[in-house]
Amino acid sequence: MNILVIYNGSSGSKLSLREGIGQIKKHGGKLIVLYVFRRDYDKELCAGRKSHLSKKDKKKAHSKTLHHEVTARDEASRHINDAKRILEKKGGEIKSDIITTEESPADEITRCVREKNIDIIFSTNKRYRLNYEINCSS
DSSP states (O other), rough: EEEEEEEEEEEHHHHHHHHOOOHHHOOOEEEEEEEEEEOOTTTTTTTOHHHHHHHHHHHHHHHHHHHHHHHHHHHHHHHHHHHHHHHHIIITEEEEEEEEOOOOOHHHHHHHHTTTSSSSEEOOOTTTTHHHHHTTTT
């Protein structure tokens, strides 16, 4: 059995990760953790690309955008390290892999399902309810 866990560092995704680990321990297989880094910048932060701004304002907006991206990447790194710690602590000797990407979440999930022969996908919604999908196309 191959399980894909959609992970973003939230409490809900940690729940999904723990559930995925439990299922792999019970049934065997491999656990794939997918972390998608998203560059969702506030429109205001991207204002530096607007032609009506002065050079100074463009530079300022660009600097803010870079600062927010660095902060977001630092946070992403912490989330990935949290996932590694959970895998080490709860997973023991299970087969696992962490994939990080900046691609479209839907495209990346689809790619993983096809390339890694995923049987079940674990994710959570905003209310931290565990969702899972069984791949019936296999």
